[in-house]
Amino acid sequence: MILRRLQYELAARAVGPFLTALDDWQRRAKGTKARTGPFSPPLESLRKLKDMMTVHYLSGRYADGAVPVAWVTSGFPVELLRPLGFHTVYPENHAAMCGVQRIVPELSDAVEAEGYSRDLCSYVRSDLGSLDTGRSPAGRLPRPDLLACCTNICQTVLYWYRDLARRFQVPLLLVDTPFVYGEPTDHQIRYVADQLEEGIEMAEKVAGRKLDRAALSEAARLGRDGSQLWGECLETARNRPAPWTGVDGFFHLGPIVAMRGTEECNAYYRMLKDELQDRVKRGIGGLRGEEKHRLLWDNLPVWYATREITTLLGNGGFNFVCTTYTNAWAEASSLIDPADPIVSAARTYSMVMLNRDLPNKLRLLSRMTGEFGADGAVLHSDRSCKPYSIGQVDLKDRLASEYGVKTLLLEADHNDPRAWASELSSNRLTAFMESFG
Amino acid sequence: MVRENYIRRQREEHGRRAVAVLPIHYPKELLTALDLLSVEVWGPPGAPRSDAAGRIQPYVCSVVRNALAFLASGGADVVDAALFPHTCDSIQQLATLAHDFGGWKKPALTFLHPKGEPRPSSRRFVAAELRGLASRLEEVAGRRLDPDRLAAAIQLHREIDLHRAALLDGRAGLDMDDAELYGLLRRGEWLWPEEHRAELVAARSRLDPARRRPGAPVLVTGYVPEPIATLEILNAAGAFVAADDYAAVGRRIARQPDGPIGDPWEALADRLAAVPPCPTRATDQDARMRHLVSLLDRSGARGVVIHVVKFCEPELFDVPAIRRTFAARGVPLLYLEGELERQLSGQAVTRIEAFAEMLGQGGTT
Ligand code: SF4
Ligand code: SF4
Numbered sequence: 056m057i058l059r060r061l062q063y064e065l066a067a068r069a070v071g072p073f074l075t076a077l078d079d080w081q082r083r084a085k086g087t088k089a090r091t092g093p094f095s096p097p098l099e100s101l102r103k104l105k106d107m108m109t110v111h112y113l114s115g116r117y118a119d120g121a122v123p124v125a126w127v128t129s130g131f132p133v134e135l136l137r138p139l140g141f142h143t144v145y146p147e148n149h150a151a152m153c154g155v156q157r158i159v160p161e162l163s164d165a166v167e168a169e170g171y172s173r174d175l176c177s178y179v180r181s182d183l184g185s186l187d188t189g190r191s192p193a194g195r196l197p198r199p200d201l202l203a204c205c206t207n208i209c210q211t212v213l214y215w216y217r218d219l220a221r222r223f224q225v226p227l228l229l230v231d232t233p234f235v236y237g238e239p240t241d242h243q244i245r246y247v248a249d250q251l252e253e254g255i256e257m258a259e260k261v262a263g264r265k266l267d268r269a270a271l272s273e274a275a276r277l278g279r280d281g282s283q284l285w286g287e288c289l290e291t292a293r294n295r296p297a298p299w300t301g302v303d304g305f306f307h308l309g310p311i312v313a314m315r316g317t318e319e320c321n322a323y324y325r326m327l328k329d330e331l332q333d334r335v336k337r338g339i340g341g342l343r344g345e346e347k348h349r350l351l352w353d354n355l356p357v358w359y360a361t362r363e364i365t366t367l368l369g370n371g372g373f374n375f376v377c378t379t380y381t382n383a384w385a386e387a388s389s390l391i392d393p394a395d396p397i398v399s400a401a402r403t404y405s406m407v408m409l410n411r412d413l414p415n416k417l418r419l420l421s422r423m424t425g426e427f428g429a430d431g432a433v434l435h436s437d438r439s440c441k442p443y444s445i446g447q448v449d450l451k452d453r454l455a456s457e458y459g460v461k462t463l464l465l466e467a468d469h470n471d472p473r474a475w476a477s478e479l480s481s482n483r484l485t486a487f488m489e490s491f492g
Numbered sequence: 493m494v495r496e497n498y499i500r501r502q503r504e505e506h507g508r509r510a511v512a513v514l515p516i517h518y519p520k521e522l523l524t525a526l527d528l529l530s531v532e533v534w535g536p537p538g539a540p541r542s543d544a545a546g547r548i549q550p551y552v553c554s555v556v557r558n559a560l561a562f563l564a565s566g567g568a569d570v571v572d573a574a575l576f577p578h579t580c581d582s583i584q585q586l587a588t589l590a591h592d593f594g595g596w597k598k599p600a601l602t603f604l605h606p607k608g609e610p611r612p613s614s615r616r617f618v619a620a621e622l623r624g625l626a627s628r629l630e631e632v633a634g635r636r637l638d639p640d641r642l643a644a645a646i647q648l649h650r651e652i653d654l655h656r657a658a659l660l661d662g663r664a665g666l667d668m669d670d671a672e673l674y675g676l677l678r679r680g681e682w683l684w685p686e687e688h689r690a691e692l693v694a695a696r697s698r699l700d701p702a703r704r705r706p707g708a709p710v711l712v713t714g715y716v717p718e719p720i721a722t723l724e725i726l727n728a729a730g731a732f733v734a735a736d737d738y739a740a741v742g743r744r745i746a747r748q749p750d751g752p753i754g755d756p757w758e759a760l761a762d763r764l765a766a767v768p769p770c771p772t773r774a775t776d777q778d779a780r781m782r783h784l785v786s787l788l789d790r791s792g793a794r795g796v797v798i799h800v801v802k803f804c805e806p807e808l809f810d811v812p813a814i815r816r817t818f819a820a821r822g823v824p825l826l827y828l829e830g831e832l833e834r835q836l837s838g839q840a841v842t843r844i845e846a847f848a849e850m851l852g853q854g855g856t857t
Pocket of ligand 1: 147176177179208209211212355440442
């Protein structure tokens with residue numbers, strides 16, 4: 056245990072930072088390569104981002120046995136686990152890494168052979184396939200002591216985490232957030248708050264210590280501030296030209312997903328915000344050329360084809376300036392009250408976009424297109440993600456007819472490239488661009 | 493059409509209003525106590541009734557796509573409200589899509605039953621949710637909920653459960669084929685409960701414990717017995733359903749000990765908790781596997797048919813565990829996935845026939 060803890064601390068504080076510094080040095084020695092294609096040179100913060108995420112995953116390799124480890128869904132109120140010293144791992148984040156590396160078909164094949172249907176969410180298939188095959192872009196994920204699942208993004212995560220709980224034989228901390236039609240009822244919020252209190256008891260048992268309520272308030276404050284900072288980074292794209300592209304946003308999400316509620320996360324977003332604001336001042340856009348049209352992206356990224364999609368659009372002067380996906384984490388903890396971290400978390404985490412009705416989503420889409428000056432929207436119809444995708448046909452029509460936004464429904468799957476028809480999609484995107492005249 | 497006429501007659505003859513109910517779990521007793529006829533919408537099967545199905549992507553289950561098409565085509569206009577239980581992500585989204593963006597103009601009610609293992613928080617929540625639903629149903633019914641009528645409705649549905657369980661358990665001694673039995677059991681989805689009870693009582697009188705049904709007994713687990721030809725072909729090929737775990741049928745039968753009702757709200761919560769494990773409630777998967785094994789053992793089933801709807805995540809997530817469970821016991825298994833089509837494909841027919849024949853010859857996988 057002591058040795059393991061030492062390895063963990065060393066990886067987090069010494070080896071990880073050393074390796075990333077070495078990597079930086081080597082990259083500098085070779086000279087920074089400008090991004091090819093229609094994009095401006097990468098943000099300086101990207102280096103820091105890579106370093107942080109590398110250290111996070113590297114230290115994670117030594118976390119089990121050293122500190123309590125929780126695998127957590129992206130919408131879980133993770134602030135609860137911070138004061139208990141959990142190292143948190145985000146299987147969705149890890150699955151997205153598998154998607155970027157295009158190893159999902161192989162991982163999925165492994166679980167399909169066990170009877171898991173290809174119609175299940177590709178994040179689940181990626182993650183379970185990674186466990187089955189041992190293949191992971193992160194090298195190795197630490198074994199969980201606790202699985203923390205919140206259904207505010209979908210019910211799928213509950214089935215997924217139940218499966219993980221069986222595999223690892225560890226407790227499942229469930230926060231069931233009933234869907235919100237209109238406004239939440241008092242008993243819905245009470246239910247979620249009660250579950251958070253029940254969950255604390257479970258997490259305390261696993262961590263072997265009592266929750267310090269003052270530390271919880273502090274983690275809640277950090278989480279809220281982190282979400283607000285992330286929101287401010289996103290808002291810089293309201294400027295013309297937007298200082299980055301929506302795709303940059305997908306990748307800079309890492310800390311707010313995986314490290315929410317920590318000072319390190321917030322420090323990173325302060326740095327990123329400064330850099331983006333500086334770009335705004337200097338008139339540097341995410342695209343090298345003229346930003347002719349500004350677009351909104353709805354739904355998860357198509358992780359294995361983001362570059363393909365944005366390059367095609369970028370070459371035509373189209374930039375994604377906002378996405379409902381990255382916005383979700385700006386909403387995540389923004390309403391948390393550190394003085395009442397439980398009830399305010401119950402309300403905030405119940406009110407995330409995916410847990411709310413379609414009029415709310417339409418309001419969000421219209422607000423975002425208005426505030427970001429987007430004249431077009433691409434709605435990714437994601438075969439894997441029903442909660443995000445049902446309703447998009449109507450949303451697309453309403454955005455066009457009621458708000459005058461040009462829209463495209465693009466069929467894909469966020470992680471499984473077997474559902475991606477590259478040529479057909481290119482043709483549809485090209486026709487979409489041509490419709491702007 | 494049969495249902496539509498029935499709903500109209502119920503209104504004319506008994507002054508009863510009706511509520512269309514989407515799958516799966518809901519406190520039917522509340523509706524009965526308020527003199528509301530529940531008419532369940534499991535799809536309906538067949539081709540979608542209108543173009544509205546195109547408002548939902550083809551990778552979403554046909555239950556939800558067909559339901560939107562049905563509601564939007566006016567298929568349920570004869571009822572007074574629709575109830576959307578918290579069954580899955582797709583039904584949740586359907587509730588807002590149809591109600592907020594068109595397809596359903598009458599009141600849309602929801603019943604958000606909790607997910608996962610029972611906990612003190614979930615018990616409190618379900619109690620509050622039941623009361624909330626009751627007051628919304630009162631508005632639809634145009635009358636107040638009378639506690640005595642609620643107790644009577646709970647009693648009535650307990651009896652119905654008892655009869656349904658007896659018919660399913662004793663089916664080997666019943667002179668009915670599977671299509672006839674399921675036709676009877678599924679009429680409970682829309683008949684007024686007292687009429688359904690009368691039919692069940694009459695069917696029970698046909699039970700003959702001495703009778704042994706010929707053929708290979710199988711356990712069926714899945715969503716809904718559609719198309720019914722699935723079971724007709726199974727029967728024709730020499731097998732029959734000896735144990736049932738369909739979400740629409742067996743998984744909604746509570747086998748509670750008979751006793752005083754006490755506090756009716758507690759009784760309603762108890763009943764919801766007492767039905768067999770169901771993935772749409774995300775109950776414990778091991779408990780579900782134990783339940784399936786006990787169904788197999790009690791019924792003497794020699795094989796298992798998994799009969800699910802394509803794209804149905806709750807059901808699909810349990811399929812690997814079901815496969816593992818029965819593979820470990822050497823029990824043959826047939827996997828069928830459909831889209832509520834009216835007719836089975838030739839390939840599905842061949843697979844069902846081959847499976848039944850294999851069981852008939854005492855084969856294993
Ligand atoms: S992609 Fe969609 S279905 Fe899959 S885990 Fe995320 S929210 Fe759930
Ligand atoms: S078939 Fe499955 S996915 Fe479709 S409505 Fe029923 S439970 Fe939901």
